[in-house]
Amino acid sequence: MGIRVAVAGASGYAGGELLRLIAGHPEFDLVAATAHSQAGRPVAAVHPQLSGLNLMLTATEPAELADADLVFLALPHGQSGALAAQLPAGTKVVDLGADHRLADAAAWELYYNSAHAGTWTYGLPELPGQRERIAAADRVASTGCYAVATVLALAPLLRSGIAAADDVVVVAASGTSGAGKNAKTHLLGSEVMGDLSPYKVGAHQHVPEIKQATGALSLSFTPILAPMPRGILATVTARPLGGADPREVLQAAYADSPFVHVLPEDVWPHTAATAGSNSAHLQATFDVDSGRIIVVSAIDNLGKGAAGQAVQNANLMYGLPETTGLSVFGVAP
Ligand SMILES: NC(=O)C1=CN([C@@H]2O[C@H](COP(=O)(O)OP(=O)(O)OC[C@H]3O[C@@H](n4cnc5c(N)ncnc54)[C@H](OP(=O)(O)O)[C@@H]3O)[C@@H](O)[C@H]2O)C=CC1
Numbered sequence: 001m002g003i004r005v006a007v008a009g010a011s012g013y014a015g016g017e018l019l020r021l022i023a024g025h026p027e028f029d030l031v032a033a034t035a036h037s038q039a040g041r042p043v044a045a046v047h048p049q050l051s052g053l054n055l056m057l058t059a060t061e062p063a064e065l066a067d068a069d070l071v072f073l074a075l076p077h078g079q080s081g082a083l084a085a086q087l088p089a090g091t092k093v094v095d096l097g098a099d100h101r102l103a104d105a106a107a108w109e110l111y112y113n114s115a116h117a118g119t120w121t122y123g124l125p126e127l128p129g130q131r132e133r134i135a136a137a138d139r140v141a142s143t144g145c146y147a148v149a150t151v152l153a154l155a156p157l158l159r160s161g162i163a164a165a166d167d168v169v170v171v172a173a174s175g176t177s178g179a180g181k182n183a184k185t186h187l188l189g190s191e192v193m194g195d196l197s198p199y200k201v202g203a204h205q206h207v208p209e210i211k212q213a214t215g216a217l218s219l220s221f222t223p224i225l226a227p228m229p230r231g232i233l234a235t236v237t238a239r240p241l242g243g244a245d246p247r248e249v250l251q252a253a254y255a256d257s258p259f260v261h262v263l264p265e266d267v268w269p270h271t272a273a274t275a276g277s278n279s280a281h282l283q284a285t286f287d288v289d290s291g292r293i294i295v296v297s298a299i300d301n302l303g304k305g306a307a308g309q310a311v312q313n314a315n316l317m318y319g320l321p322e323t324t325g326l327s328v329f330g331v332a333p
């Protein structure tokens, strides 16, 4: 028997992708998959892509997770704090939700409109020193989907001092799975297909997370819902302060990161090229007119933006190579 793993929120999009990755992981054994309204149904009835995985969804209760060495929480915001507090102290936990990401309780309450559950080790291994912190942690708060795409593009620019921390603009498009498997009118096919729409304009909940992870002082962030199931494409621009070329700064920052790829010159990221992988694709240049630094970043929101990132964190928590059970390569087109 390997590491006994449970997924809470297994009927959702992030939970389903976690099940797929865990089923193919050489060191993880799936022992429980829990759900809310879908509890009592077979996994394959909810996730047909997982036909052949013979497991029932049980109710999301501490007793259902108690036998696991490692628990992934893929629950709606506000649901993981109370559950995590009832798990045995020795259980390792990776939370895909936002509940434990922010150190600033006031920012949490402002953006999430609920009580702050506390702060865990931030699960973005590509930040300096973070692999070691994650490896030493029992509880890890995996990153937000837009935050991964943005922080990977922005953090090296601010760390190296080549961009101004008080003048950052981000416009990012996400596929609809980023909104979860919910019956919401704005997510209907007839609303989404053939349409691009901005939402949460001027007040997205990932802004404080991005600022915390990068040291950005001021950030304009505009998300766009895109007519595709998966993927995030973020365009990050910042005022240059002089110094090194941004592309070279990114290359140096991620030289030892197996999942972050600065593409060959003049090749720009596409979401489809990251689908099914845990990779992030980056490209950078200067804007000819304004002189601003432009970095474009693409990820699979369910991969590096959610389930893949969570498995990468769990690998580090168990001293495994961070790539174990994860694909560097995308599946499309
Ligand atoms: N989708 C994405 O791209 C990303 C998601 N995340 C985060 O991961 C978490 C899961 O997201 P996602 O999979 O998209 O969401 P979904 O809406 O697709 O899934 C939510 C899961 O939580 C369960 N659930 C719903 N309500 C409750 C409740 N009141 N108590 C306990 N369980 C409940 C659902 O069960 P049932 O279906 O049985 O009702 C389902 O298993 C969220 O915190 C999200 O923000 C993070 C990064 C990216």
Ligand SMILES: CC(=O)N[C@@H](CCC(=O)OP(=O)(O)O)C(=O)O
Pocket: 096, 097, 098, 143, 144, 145, 146, 174, 175, 176, 177, 178, 179, 200, 205, 206, 223, 225
């Ligand atoms: C398309 C879409 O609606 N995306 C969601 C992403 C939510 C999410 O995944 O939030 P956390 O990563 O913080 O848990 C949004 O913009 O709110």
